[in-house]
Amino acid sequence: MFLVISLAILLAASAAAPLLRHAAVSRHVFLLPVPALAVFFLLALGAGPSVFAGNPPSFVADWVPTIELTFALQLTGWGLLLALLVTGIGALILIYATGYMGSHPQAVRLYAFLYAFMFAMAGLAMADHLLLFFVFWELTSITSYLLIGFNHGDPGARKSALQALLVTGLGGMALLAGVILMADTAGTWFISELAAKSPEIIASPLYPAILALVLTGAFTKSAQFPFHFWLPNAMAAPTPVSAYLHSATMVKAGIFLMGLMLPVLGGTQAWTLTLTIAGGITLMIGGLFGMRQTDLKKILAGTTLAVLGMITLLLGIGTEKSVLAAVLVLLGHALYKATLFMVAGSVDHETGTRDTRALGGLRKAMPFTAAAAALAALSKMGLPPLYGFLGKEYAYKSALHSGSEIALTTTLLVGSAIILALALRTGILPFWKKASTASLPKHPHEAPPSMLIGPLILGIIGLVAGIMPFLFSPLISKACTTIIGYPIDPVVKLWAGFNLPLLLSGITLVVGLLIFCFRTQFASLQKKLTPPGAEAAYDAIFKSTLSFANWQTRMLQSGYLRNYLIIIIIGTGALIISQLARFGNLAEISVSGDLSLSGVILVSLMIGATILAVIAKSRLTAIIALGTVGYGVALIFSMFSAPDLAITQILVETLTVVLFAWVVHKLPAYRALSSRRSKMFDFTLAALSGIVVTILILVSKSVTLGPRMSETLTEMSYPLAHGANVVNVILVDFRALDTWGEICVLAIASIGVWSLLGKRPSKSLH
Secondary structure (H helix, E strand, O other): OHHHHHHHHHHHHHHHHHHOOOOOOOHHHHHOOHHHHHHHHHHHHHHHHHHHOOOOOEEEEEEEHHHOEEEEEEOOHHHHHHHHHHHHHHHHHHHHHHHHHOOOOOHHHHHHHHHHHHHHHHHHHHEOEHHHHHHHHHHHHHHHHHHHOOOOOOHHHHHHHHHHHHHHHHHHHHHHHHHHHHHHHHOOOEHHHHHHHHHHHHHOOOHHHHHHHHHHHHHHHOOOOOOOOHHHHHHHOOHHHHHHHHHHOHHHHHHHHHHHHHHHHOOOHHHHHHHHHHHHHHHHHHHHHHHHOOEHHHHHHHHHHHHHHHHHHHHHHOOHHHHHHHHHHHHHHHHHHHHHHHHHHHHHHHHOOOEOOOOOOOOOOOHHHHHHHHHHHHHHHOOOOOHHHHHHHHHHHHHOOOOOHHHHHHHHHHHHHHHHHHHHHHHHHHHHOOOOHHHOOOOOOOOOHHHOHHHHHHHHHHHHHHHOHHHHHHHHHHHHHHHHOOOOOOOOOOOOOOOHHHHHHHHHHHHHHHHHHOHHHHHHHHHHHOOOOHHHHHHHHHHHHHHHHHHHHHHHOOOOHHHHHHHHHHHHHHHHHHHHHHOOHHHHOOOOOOOOHHHHHHHHHHHHHHHHHHHOOOHHHHHHHHHHHHHHHHHHHHHOOOHHHHHHHHHHHHHHHHHHHHHHHOOOOOOOOOOHHHHHHHHHHHHHHHHHHHHHHHHHHHOOOOOOHHHHHHHHHHHHHOOOOHHHHHHHHHOHHHHHHHHHHHHHHHHHHHHHHHOOOOOOOO
16 A cells, blocks of 8 residues: 555645745745655665565556556566665755755746656556556656756757657557557556566567567667657756756666566567667767767766667666666666766856866865766766676676677677766866866856755765675665566675676776777767768658648648538548448448339429529529428428428528528629539539438448337337327437537527528618
């Protein structure tokens, strides 16, 4: 039950934040809901012993039973790791945001959106039903859209938010299709039961489609190639949002999904090749993108892409060693990247710029910020004894036992070297490079305590966890067990002796320092050689879609009633004929019954009146011809024992003819508004639509799918409504509400006609 309580706490915090908007206290009023995160964090920690013992807490309740949707939650080791990151780092980000946002008039909106996002991410970490998982998945997309577009007055922010929403939203639609196919194949909607159904899913002919759809959802959310371009653009969000969404939480959602699906869809060549290739390309693209940037947040966005690609590559390998490395890299990245983003925000906040070319010598003015940045940068560089060193070492170990040692090890080495060089640029250079601070927009000074707490705590945790990795061993072990699908108990050590991974770490350091030293030449060469990427393709598709939508709107919404009728008639007729042909009903048409002379004469008269209405050159003649058709319909009703309908038709037709005759009497002389060709087209289309409706009626009379409605209503008429006239019973009992609506419409129309006929021109007063 505590799982539901935990989610309720976050949801309540999201709702409570706006209520504090007018509180007559200091700007730190928004810290009041922070204890909600602390409670969630403590509840999750309290569930740790049960999770570590192999008894994950769960909760199941009916939600929408008709579609087998249950509100099912389960806290596994993998979910516990994500939940702790979401709430632990989230609380520090909120404290940081109070100092960063200051007295911003829209700060309350940011906090409310952040709490809503935390609720969605926490639900994602604990969801045990595929449809419930999808609901939380989409909530993360919506809330991230609101957060990225927080500065809605900036066109760039709006564009970036829309881009992120479209890419992740389309990925979400692919994921929905994938989970539906997967549930149908496995025969269960529960995520905890899918691993046992893995052989059936992989053996299914739908497996390639399931894999492609699920991975599309994961790749779009975690910005993997070719969907990587949205993440750097999302840096338009305020820095607290970037530090939270795009380093520690949201971009980890796709990684989390891949971890959940490894025991279900993994172990195949398609899984391995897709994830290793996409992850490797993303690793390279992210690193090279960062080398071209001079903005601190853009550089950090590039390294975020690179590390996400590295984790994806490791999950693609799918061995115990690679899964352990993926978890270590994920945890280390969350610690140092959130720190560096907050540091970048502090630098911008206190100096007025994030341009690395203008920054330098800040260690004296911002000593605590410099200390936090150094701890995070050293961890990001993979230097001992920081926690980032463990992730890099175990990544090399897994690559050396992957079966593709040369390719994967080389990819990891080059990517890690670039990340090392970028860590120097973001965490070391702005503070230790010799530069004059006089040219900065603002005189630099230390950030307020609220903006130092988060970076310092996370930096220290990264140092302590690296020296004493056993502190996280139970959590790491259970996370790996969830991902790999069977119990494992990995041993994580800071020092494993002199071995090949340690040698590779040394080579990484040398190569990274060389890249850093020649960064200017490297970046200029790369700019010249960089071809148009995936974002250019996205822009082209986006513009093409808008152009097509504009053309379609002009065609379908022309403002001309005749065009609307033509589209409706052609579309309806085509659908009817195609479905009749598809199900073979056209062959079952039969015409039976005797034709009466009166019926033939009446139909012939109506057809003649219709033709006369088309070719008439007098408005009055056309109105009389149309009235003849209407009276003919009334006679047909009376011939088939429906006098009520006949009377209604006669009244409506008489009213229409009189009104139209009165109106056209006041109009100028007749002038043809349609060409003869248009008239013949309209006549032909009307005749064809009549033929289609006739065919549909004949088919309905020839095919019996069950008891006929006429027979059923006749049998029900007297026993239920005590009426011998079936038509009357239908109108006033079975369709009473519909009849009442028709009466109201007729009354309103009559009042309108009466007011028009009774209106007299007002006399001018002089």
